[in-house]
Amino acid sequence: MSYLAIAVTLLIAFLLARPAGLYMAKVFDYEATGLDRWFGWIEKPLYKIGGIRQENQTWKQYAIALVLSNTVMILLVYLIFRLQGVLPLNPSGIQSMEPTLAFNTAISFMTNTNLQHYSGESGLSYLSQMIAIVFMMFAAPASALAGAIAFIRGLSGKPLGNFFADMIRCITRILLPISFVLALVFVAMGVPQTLHGTAMATTLEGAAQEIARGPVASFLSIKELGNNGGGFFGVNSAHPFENPSGLSNFIQIILMLLLPASLPFTYGKMVGNKKQGRVLFVSMIVMLIVLLSTSLASENAGNPVINAMGVQHNQGSMEGKEVRFGVAESALYSVVTTASETGAVNTMHDSLTPLGGLVTLGNMMLNTVFGGVGAGFINVLMYAMIAVFLSGLMVGRTPEFLGKKIEGKEMKLIAVTLIINPLLILLPTALALYAHPDTISNPGYHGLSQALYEYTSAAANNGSGFEGLGDANPFWNISTGIVMFLGRYFSVITMLAVAGSLASKKSVPETAGTFRTDNALFGTVFIGAVLIVGALTFFPAVALGPIAEYLTLKP
Known part of the structure; x- marks a missing residue:
């Protein structure tokens, strides 16, 4: 049900x-x-x-x-x-x-x-x-x-x-x-x-409650x-x-x-190519469903437990979840809130299973599974241009996007945008682990995930967290504040520069050799670009965090 x-x-x-x-x-x-x-x-x-x-x-x-x-x-x-x-x-x-x-x-x-x-x-x-x-x-x-x-x-x-x-x-x-x-x-x-103001009530036990x-x-x-x-x-x-x-x-x-x-439909209408908008929409749905399925499977299975008879059995993980909603609705909410970069939570993400936590981290690191209002879709279009550029390199042809050639100037701006995101996440995480390990409440792999999640959430403008982290102090306040500011405005500025550059170029007529960006093939290449360029950037970090934690829980 x-x-x-x-x-x-x-x-x-x-x-x-x-x-x-x-x-x-x-x-x-x-x-x-x-x-x-x-x-x-x-x-x-x-x-x-x-x-x-x-x-x-x-x-x-x-x-x-x-x-x-x-x-x-x-x-x-x-x-x-x-x-x-x-x-x-x-x-x-x-x-x-x-x-x-x-x-x-x-x-x-x-x-x-x-x-x-x-x-x-x-x-x-x-x-x-x-x-x-x-x-x-x-x-x-x-x-x-x-x-x-x-x-x-x-x-x-x-x-x-x-x-x-x-x-x-x-x-x-x-x-x-x-x-x-x-x-x-x-x-x-x-x-x-x-x-x-605050209402005062008396509980059934006679205690005062605010x-x-x-x-x-x-x-x-x-x-x-x-x-x-x-x-x-x-x-x-x-x-x-x-x-x-x-x-x-x-x-x-x-x-x-x-x-x-x-936004994909807004985009398709405004650029005069509704098919291209639909391709991006379907591609993001595919990524969302894969990530949601992973989270649901992990949260419903829970962590492996060895009973008194030495027999392993799995049970759905209700730790940190609101009993009114249960495991499935909590997993759905955690995936949607990080896919849309909203950050609202109806369950504590710190208590998600390692793979469930990995899904929420992945959503924020990629910031293309729909992404937040506006900023997320700019990332989607950035990866679409990367997909076109990579496809052009493979066939030895200057890549074109919406009739405009993507050349060195645009790709340099996109490359800088790609680099700044992992720098804003990984460097502060390393600094926090070195300088303030006392603020991390969990030892080992999960402790790494806590710090990594905090800066990923800040850079992706999501706002959810692996709570339990001692972040109510000047170090975390200032460092995450800087990461949030740069994570928000740096990419907007560079991608507006890309848009301004493309807007000034003359349109190139479509030919038989033009790589079409409004069909299923492009959707596949787009997803591949997101996974190869985006996901692999963060793979070493998540391998030391949620993936290592998952492997240590297996009997």
């Missing part, structure tokens, strides 16, 4: 992807459409107040606008975190954040990572949750999606557009309407939405839709106030997949 529920969940998510993708293509079409009647009255005053003329920007102007505006937002919310102890809407009297923690949290939420080195309900006031956190939960995915749309425009030879106009359109026409409706749905399911609450429903809807993932409560979506039922769990999975799964 659980497998049927998983199949239905994924089927619905994938059926929603095409109409949602075509809608997004319409949203980012600068031509007049029927949508202007519904949203123009909101957008025009914002353009006027912000002095936005909607003129097209070069790739440098677009990148500077994205990075600088996001940096200013980081500084503003940093100040809110530092001053929350004396600001209003703080009925629980929560103190201001420590400087390095405020630094980490501000970068974390502005980069769509939502890595939390604090416990949700005890770390932030209501003002910080609403004015800082929820604000960034809209601004961060809108910035990333705007960057992806600009990249797609550049690939198709069109002007890149205007960052500020794209960001506003994303918020007003996509994120805000959907999250508003879903917030009401979550309220109807019993998710709290209140500004009252029950945290707050404006959770509005937080939850954009948390999942925007692939944000941070928890209002410390245990995230394992908390009954954030995930009260199987139906809410189902809706959260749909929301996490909705925008990332829709």
Whole structure:
């Protein structure tokens, strides 16, 4: 029955992807459409107040606008975190954040990572949750999606557009309407939405109990839709106030997949080649299903156990899982949240089996199994160009992508982008293992996996973690903050440069020798490029972590 529920969940998510993708293509079409009647009255005053003329920007102007505006937002919310102890809407009297923690949290939420080195309900006031956190939960995915749309425009030879106009359109026409409706749905399911302070209750044993609450429903809807993932409560979506039922769990999975799964169809429509979008969509589904099947098999089998009679038997691993959802739904959630780079959790990833943990790590290291809103799809297109380039080398022909030649300049930028990701993960992991082994709670292979997971999550802007790591200190706050910032903006800048370079080139006529990128052969080559170029980069690290742990558990 659980497998049927998983199949239905994924089927619905994938059926929603095409109409949602075509809608997004319409949203980012600068031509007049029927949508202007519904949203123009909101957008025009914002353009006027912000002095936005909607003129097209070069790739440098677009990148500077994205990075600088996001940096200013980081500084503003940093100040809110530092001053929350004396600001209003703080009925629980929560103190201001420590400087390095405020630094980490501000970068974390502005980069769509939502890595939390604090416990949700005890770390932030209501003002910080609403004015800082929820604000960034809209601004961060809108910035990333705007960057992806600009990249797609550049690939198709069109002007890149205007960052500020794209960001506003994303918020007003996509994120805000959907999250508003879903917030009401979550309220109807019993998710709290209140500004009252902590509730006091008396248990059946007569003990006093404090029950945290707050404006959770509005937080939850954009948390999942925007692939944000941070928890209002410390245990995230394992908390009954954030995930009260199987139906809410189902809706959260749909929301996490909705925008990332829709982008291939947006891409196909905007570049005028719908088949190519479908090929990428199917390729990502294949990778997701393989990874999900691995996780389900591992979590359902559990770790090998030797009973008193010396006989080995396996049993499903319920360690660290919410009993309301069980093994299968927990495994599905762990795969979807890392495939979509959301980072929300309804189970503790630290307690996953070695192979289950390996799947979540692999999703983040590849960042192409759908990936997060915008930034993940830029990675997908990067690997598509790598696949075209490798295919061109094998047949001795200059590679072409969407009618544009991929030459040395573009490949140098792509190579630098490929290198920076493992550097941001592996070097800090080695430093942490050498300088701060005392913060790692598990010995041996699993301890390595803990540190590796933390920096992988930070670099991939995911935010989930192998909890148990002693990361609430200045070293982890500063190091992961730097990794999150560079992991977010470095690749966006370099890939916008690639888009700008391709946009300036003349189109090359398609010939009989052109390598087609809209058929099953290309889908196979694309998956191969992801696995060979992406997965092998991290193989030595995962061999020393989850793979070694798995082998040591075998009798």
